[in-house]
Amino acid sequence: MQQIIIQKNEAGQRLDKFLQKYMPLAPVSFFYKMLRKKNITLNGKKAEGREKLIENDCICLFLSEETIGTFREKHSSVSEYEQAFHKLRGIQILYEDPNILVMNKPAGILSQKAQPEDLSVNEWLIGYLLSEHQITEKELETYKPSVCNRLDRNTIGLIIGAKTLAGSQKMSAFIRERKVRKFYQAFVDGKLEDSDTIQGYLHKDPKENKVYIDRNPLKGDPIETRYRPLKSYGDKTLLEIELITGKPHQIRAHLSSIGHPILGDPKYGSKAANEIYKKKYGLRSQLLYACRIEFGREEELFEELRGRIICAPVPEIFTKLMP
Numbered sequence: 001m002q003q004i005i006i007q008k009n010e011a012g013q014r015l016d017k018f019l020q021k022y023m024p025l026a027p028v029s030f031f032y033k034m035l036r037k038k039n040i041t042l043n044g045k046k047a048e049g050r051e052k053l054i055e056n057d058c059i060c061l062f063l064s065e066e067t068i069g070t071f072r073e074k075h076s077s078v079s080e081y082e083q084a085f086h087k088l089r090g091i092q093i094l095y096e097d098p099n100i101l102v103m104n105k106p107a108g109i110l111s112q113k114a115q116p117e118d119l120s121v122n123e124w125l126i127g128y129l130l131s132e133h134q135i136t137e138k139e140l141e142t143y144k145p146s147v148c149n150r151l152d153r154n155t156i157g158l159i160i161g162a163k164t165l166a167g168s169q170k171m172s173a174f175i176r177e178r179k180v181r182k183f184y185q186a187f188v189d190g191k192l193e194d195s196d197t198i199q200g201y202l203h204k205d206p207k208e209n210k211v212y213i214d215r216n217p218l219k220g221d222p223i224e225t226r227y228r229p230l231k232s233y234g235d236k237t238l239l240e241i242e243l244i245t246g247k248p249h250q251i252r253a254h255l256s257s258i259g260h261p262i263l264g265d266p267k268y269g270s271k272a273a274n275e276i277y278k279k280k281y282g283l284r285s286q287l288l289y290a291c292r293i294e295f296g297r298e299e300e301l302f303e304e305l306r307g308r309i310i311c312a313p314v315p316e317i318f319t320k321l322m323p
Contacts, residue, residue: 157290
C-alpha cells in the first residue's frame with residue numbers, strides 16, 4: 001500500500017487527473033477500475049475520480065510496488081533545469097508573487113522546447129524555483145511549473161510563468177477569456193499614419209513552418225490584431241500592437257499581409273529592407289518585442305494582479321533606431 005498526501009501544488013485538480021500524472025503509463029480505464037474496486041481510495045472512502053482535491057487530502061493506493069513502478073514514468077533529472085538556469089543568460093524576473101512571475105525573455109531563447117534536447121524558458125523557470133527552494137524534486141513528479149504564453153524564439157519581451165497549479169489554471173483561463181491584455185512594439189517597413197484593427201483567417205503550412213493570412217473563413221482560424229502608429233522615422237514606423245487573438249506568428253504575418261512587414265523578419269519581411277538594416281545595425285531578427293501586460297480588475301483575478309500593469313525595458317536596438 002502506498003499513501004499520498006496532497007500538497008499545495010497538487011490541490012485544485014480532479015482525482016483522476018492527478019492519478020494520470022502520478023502513473024502516466026497506466027491506461028485511464030485502469031484508474032476507474034481500481035476506484036470501483038476500492039483499490040484506490042480518497043480519505044479512506046470510495047471515490048469516483050471527479051472529486052476536486054484539496055491540500056492534505058489522503059490518497060491510498062492498495063497496489064503492489066511492482067504495479068505502481070510499472071506505471072510510473074522515469075522523471076527528468078533536475079540537472080536539466082539547473083543547466084537551463086545557469087546557461088540561458090539574460091532572462092529577467094520583472095514581477096513575482098506566490099502564484100505567478102513575469103519574465104523578460106531575450107532574443108534567441110525558446111519559450112518551450114521544440115526538440116527533446118532543447119533548453120527553454122520552461123526549464124529555466126523550474127531551475128529558478130528549485131534554486132530558490134520554492135519547489136522540490138518530489139513535487140515535480142505531479143506538477144511542473146510552465147509558461148502561460150509563448151513568444152517566438154527571436155521575439156524579445158514578457159512571458160508569464162505559473163509557479164503553482166492554481167496559477168496555471170487561473171492564468172490560462174484569464175488569457176483565454178482575454179482578461180489579460182498583451183501589447184507589443186515593432187518597427188515596420190514603410191510609413192503608417194492611422195490606427196486600425198485588422199482581421200483575417202490564419203492557416204499554417206507545417207512543411208515551411210510558416211503561416212498565411214486569408215479572407216476565406218474556410219481556410220483557417222479567425223485572427224484579430226489592433227495597432228496604432230507611435231512615430232514615423234523616414235522609411236519606418238514604430239507601432240504599438242495589441243494582440244486580440246493569439247496565434248503563432250500572427251503579428252508578423254498580419255503586418256506583412258498589409259504591406260508593412262516587421263523589419264528584420266527573415267520569414268515574413270522584406271529582403272531588401274532587412275539587408276539594409278543588417279549592414280547598418282547588424283540586425284538578424286525581427287524588431288518586435290512584447291512590451292506590456294495589463295491585468296483586468298475582475299474579482300476572479302489574484303488580488304495582487306488586479307489592475308496591475310507590467311512593462312518590459314526598451315531593447316537597446318530600439319533605442320538606436322529612435323534618434
